[in-house]
């Protein structure tokens with residue numbers, strides 16, 4: 049008997065692997081083609097291209113599913129040179145395994161079809177039916193500086209995450225490698241690139257992020273914390289994304305002396321899920337910012353399937369049924385299930401909740 053969501057998982061893993069291949073080409077071969085979005089956050093030709101390739105694979109296998117994706121094609125419809133640059137990348141990025149590439153549905157027919165695929169990611173989300181969440185490059189700032197970033201894809205059914213996949217091209221392949229911060233733009237790809245996956249009720253896995261067919265996966269699990277004082281926090285590089293002075297106070301109250309490891313993107317969820325690093329805190333920096341579902345859906349499931357608990361700072365589970373944002377949540381506290389309550393209590397003391 050094939051297991052539940054087996055096809056969704058295979059499509060998602062291969063689609064992420066292909067999209068990650070595109071992002072690596074952008075990093076190594078191209079000027080990054082950075083443009084500013086309305087909110088002043090950066091977006092690159094890699095973000096648009098990766099989103100197009102992932103949606104093409106989803107469209108091929110699951111044409112009736114809805115998609116919530118970060119980017120939109122509006123700017124590309126009026127900027128022909130930018131559009132052509134992206135089309136050049138998308139039309140020449142394949143998996144190098146013919147069967148795997150064929151399974152994803154092969155090439156997108158043309159640049160206009162590519163724009164329409166990008167705009168298929170405009171679903172409002174919600175609590176009903178099958179909805180995919182895509183962050184084609186999470187941690188664009190990390191990507192640009194040669195640090196951590198992730199290609200993120202998750203399937204939600206009736207508001208619950210059922211399948212989650214994270215491609216992390218710059219994390220060490222070795223699950224036991226020590227947790228380090230940004231790798232620096234001048235390091236090679238040797239020994240780097242991990243694909244994390246989870247299906248609800250079936251555990252979490254990691255495997256080398258390849259360029260063709262999927263490599264063999266192995267089960268991952270969070271590291272049990274025997275001494276809280278020797279735990280390591282993961283947090284954002286960007287102080288505007290998570291309050292780093294609050295997290296320092298929380299660490300101090302837990303008698304944690306290890307410096308927190310700062311890395312961009314959902315690579316933090318993957319890192320704690322495989323026991324490199326223990327606790328991921330995302331502490332609100334503003335009263336109004338609403339987290340986006342594509343920044344958390346895959347990581348939330350991967351950590352929970354690896355033996356973790358993920359809540360917001362009030363102790364509620366992340367609620368993916370509210371639309372494109374986590375409108376009902378504030379911040380994120382992810383930790384091994386056995387110590388999550390202890391960590392949350394100190395988070396709430398420090399935040400005055």
Ligand SMILES: Nc1ncnc2c1ncn2[C@@H]1O[C@H](COP(=O)(O)O)[C@@H](O)[C@H]1OP(=O)(O)O
Nearest residue numbers: 089187284285286288289290311312313337343
């Ligand atoms: N004020 C904010 N608080 C929390 N997260 C934010 C904020 N502004 C942007 N982000 C998002 O944080 C994510 C990166 O997280 P991390 O710090 O963990 O690497 C990005 O997806 C980014 O969204 P955007 O894509 O709009 O830049």
Ligand SMILES: [Mg+2]
Nearest residue numbers: 089090118188
């Ligand atoms: Mg962005």
Ligand SMILES: [Mg+2]
Nearest residue numbers: 183186187343
């Ligand atoms: Mg993101």
Ligand SMILES: [Mg+2]
Nearest residue numbers: 118183185186
């Ligand atoms: Mg993004």
